[in-house]
Amino acid sequence: MPAEDLKRRAAAHALTYVTDGMRLGLGTGSTARHFVDLLAEKVHQGLNVLGVPTSEQTLAQAVSLGVPIATLDEAGPLDLCIDGADEVGPGLALIKGGGGALLREKIVASAAREMVVIADATKKVETLGRFPLPIEIVDFGVASIQRHLAEAVRAAGCEGPLTIRRDGDGHPFVTDQGHLIIDAHLGRIPDPARLARAVEEVAGVVEHGLFLGLARRAVLAGAEGITVLEHGSF
Numbered sequence: 083m084p085a086e087d088l089k090r091r092a093a094a095h096a097l098t099y100v101t102d103g104m105r106l107g108l109g110t111g112s113t114a115r116h117f118v119d120l121l122a123e124k125v126h127q128g129l130n131v132l133g134v135p136t137s138e139q140t141l142a143q144a145v146s147l148g149v150p151i152a153t154l155d156e157a158g159p160l161d162l163c164i165d166g167a168d169e170v171g172p173g174l175a176l177i178k179g180g181g182g183a184l185l186r187e188k189i190v191a192s193a194a195r196e197m198v199v200i201a202d203a204t205k206k207v208e209t210l211g212r213f214p215l216p217i218e219i220v221d222f223g224v225a226s227i228q229r230h231l232a233e234a235v236r237a238a239g240c241e242g243p244l245t246i247r248r249d250g251d252g253h254p255f256v257t258d259q260g261h262l263i264i265d266a267h268l269g270r271i272p273d274p275a276r277l278a279r280a281v282e283e284v285a286g287v288v289e290h291g292l293f294l295g296l297a298r299r300a301v302l303a304g305a306e307g308i309t310v311l312e313h314g315s316f
Contacts, residue, residue, distance in 0.1 A: 197296050
């Protein structure tokens with residue numbers, strides 16, 4: 083089955099958790115895009131929700147489809163955040179940020195009572211790290227930050243090249259907040275919590291793509307149907 087069909091199935095299942103009057107965090111990426119599309123259909127049928135987009139891309143999509151939106155400050159605490167993931171590991175530890183919106187995504191997920199991850203089943207892994215870990219940094223002293231990050235990564239028991247993400251024109255990719263992203267190609271992350279702590283201690287790091295202890299449920303769509311993983315199960 084095509085990956086986009088699986089993503090849409092996962093998004094459709096997550097829509098069953100949405101009830102009238104909810105304040106929703108709207109994620110970023112290809113799977114989250116399907117969710118916003120399906121949510122818009124329900125809105126046109128009379129569903130009353132308020133969405134808080136995690137990126138300018140998602141904001142533009144929601145507005146174009148007529149989904150009511152607000153800033154996080156305007157909406158206040160959220161009932162539910164629906165977002166995709168690049169990897170889903172044991173304990174619902176996640177790698178996110180392939181779309182470059184990890185900072186806003188983590189802020190919005192932290193503001194929600196519950197975070198539900200939607201993805202195709204190939205995103206489930208036994209050990210995080212096959213997908214490069216995005217690390218958002220300021221654009222001052224980039225080479226120095228990169229060196230210190232390499233030291234921190236090694237101290238946390240990981241190894242691999244750290245590269246500046248670039249856009250389609252070969253220029254450094256710039257996030258919605260005006261930051262840069264370093265992608266850490268580590269292969270495997272044996273201790274995500276240890277790595278997260280080490281990365282957070284590097285001056286110039288704004289945020290990283292390890293989402294630990296945030297997701298409470300993961301909806302994975304595979305050839306055999308939908309699998310729902312709850313926090314604490316894998």
